C-alpha cells in the first residue's frame with residue numbers, strides 16, 4: 774500500500790500547490806483500522822492505491838513503516854489536515870463543501886468553521902444520511918452545482934472512500950478528503 778513520507782506541513786503545502794494548479798487531488802488518511810478494512814475490501818484497497826496523497830493518520834502506519842525499514846516522518850491526522858486546509862481556504866477564498874454526518878452535526882460544524890475562520894466561503898453542506906441511487910445522485914448534483922473547490926466527506930469508512938471513488942470526477946471539486954468523524958470534532 775502506498776504511503777506518502779511527508780511531514781504535516783509538507784502535506785499541507787503539497788495539497789495547496791496542487792489546488793492552486795487545479796490538479797484533481799484525492800487525499801486518504803490511513804490508520805490501522807483502514808488497513809484491516811482494505812485487506813478485506815478490494816474496492817477500498819484499489820481506491821487507496823489510486824489516491825493522490827495517502828497520509829499516516831494514526832501511529833499504526835508509522836510503526837508499520839518502521840518495521841519495513843522505511844522512514845515516515847510523522848503523523849498527519851486527517852482532522853488536523855482538514856482544519857489546516859479550511860484555514861488556507863478562508864485566506865485564499867477557496868470555497869468548500871461539507872458532506873456527511875448527522876444533519877445537526879454538519880450544520881454545527883459549518884457554524885463553527887465560519888466562526889473560526891471568518892471569510893470562509895462555504896459553498897454548501899449536506900448531511901450524510903442519503904440512500905444510493907436517486908438521493909445520492911441529487912447530492913452529487915448539489916455539490917457540483919455549488920461550484921465548491923474543496924470537498925470534505927464524513928460518511929465513515931468505507932462509505933466515504935467508495936463515494937469518492939464513484940463520483941470524484943463528477944463533483945467538479947479540485948480537492949476531496951474523507952474525514953470520518955471530523956465534522957463531529959469540528960462541531961465540538
Ligand code: UDP
Nearest residue numbers: 873874875901902927928929930953954957
Ligand atoms: N455517517 C454518515 N452517513 C452514514 C454513516 C456515517 O454521515 O451513512 C457519519 C457519522 O454521522 C459520523 C461519520 O460518518 O459523523 C463517521 O465517523 P466515524 O468516526 O465512525 O468514521 P470512521 O471511523 O469510519 O472513519
